[in-house]
Amino acid sequence: MNVVFKMALHTEILMLCLHVFTTRGVHIMNTVSTPNSGQGISSRRTHDIMKYSTDINKYNLDLGGMTSLMYEVKACKDAFVLLSNSDVKNSSKPLYEIQFGNSFNKKSRILYRINDSLDVGSRYMQYINSLNILNCNMYLPFWISWAGGKISYGTGLVVDENMLDSWISTNQFAVKGIEVYTSFSETGDWKIHIEVSDKFAGRFDSCSMVNHMADMVVVDDIQCPSHIECATRCGLFKICMGYNFNSALNRCEVLAFGAEIVTDIPHHIEAGWTFYSKCYNGNTACLGCYF
The missing domain is CATH 3.50.4.10 (Hepatocyte Growth Factor)
Structure with a gap:
């Protein structure tokens, strides 16, 4: 970027x-290209995951009041969005992660982890089937919401419409940083909509x-x-x-x-x-x- x-x-x-x-x-459009972060890089397996992710906030806006994100992504598989409690790329802070195109573009996933220990008890994962949800040659639109600790996501650019999955966090936290990345031999191109705060x-x-x-x-x-x-x-x-x-x-x-x-x-x-x-x-x- x-x-x-x-x-x-x-x-x-x-x-x-x-x-x-x-x-x-007012919403501004931020374009981002993400390289292949490496084989096996994900919040499930990688302690310092934010070392491999790209901050979407190149305009240095205040993201503290945001509770949803709309974006378009062009990737073959394995496109990740990180919602972190840290705005300084501290991977030990709690985070949510939404992954589209898991298992060779067959599934999508919500992940929550409380710290960077990678202990089984420190994280939660929830999968759904979503065959061919990403496209190598075409931008496709998605939304993610974390309002009130309910993590949900869907297709399109209207929050809460065409929902694919949701999960309620019992240990919710303030999202201060939003990052994206691609891994498992994939690259990605993103168009991310950011609302300008008041x-x-x-x-x-x-x-x-x-x-x-x-x-x-x-x-x-x-x-x-x-x-x-x-x-x-x-x-x-x-x-x-x-x-x-x-x-x-x-x-x-x-x-x-x-x-x-x-x-x-x-x-x-x-x-x-x-x-x-x-x-x-x-x-x-x-x-x-x-x-």
Whole structure:
């Protein structure tokens, strides 16, 4: 997975006023390719399993409030999703694991393990028959839910529809990290949908987009004498993901994503304008800086 993190905040504006209206959340698409982790690598057999898995959170978003995951995967067999109590790849923490394409693409599995001892009493496994659930040449959609300690999964991109199996954990834990991997001689390509949380940090980053305008849906176009007023205006709307500002024209465009699943923030060169992106999870996840 090729990731470029822009940690430096080139232009940072502290928002002075914040009031959030409730609207539908924004989902971003994260593409991941997983290599063959090795013969026999799985949470059932491997102590340090997270050494072989790939973190899906390349945007450094806060995953703490998530209770479900939607994704598409292209693999011949043995595609794994890890739901871990650790956000720093600590394999000794409790985890759930969903495996599609077990036993040469004949079964699927829920695994729970309390630690990395691999003792029989430290883990639980539950299988179902699911012949040809994966496809070598085609992306297929799945969902996983862990709301209220009930671990369930199914096909499609609508949570709780087309359920294949479920299991209720009596020792539920908070899922802080989500990782994927493929093993047993297989590779995989993934399209993972991540919901952006409401934890706006109150800051914006220019993402070095001086003399650039973002081409998103304009939800408000106002005369605005300062960055602060424009930032405050954007903060009034949960759907606002940033704004275009022109100090010479005293003009502010409040912007929102037009699509439910976001894969890009298109922009073009425009003298005098600067695009600013909302930042989440402190000030380390400024979405406009990663597309």
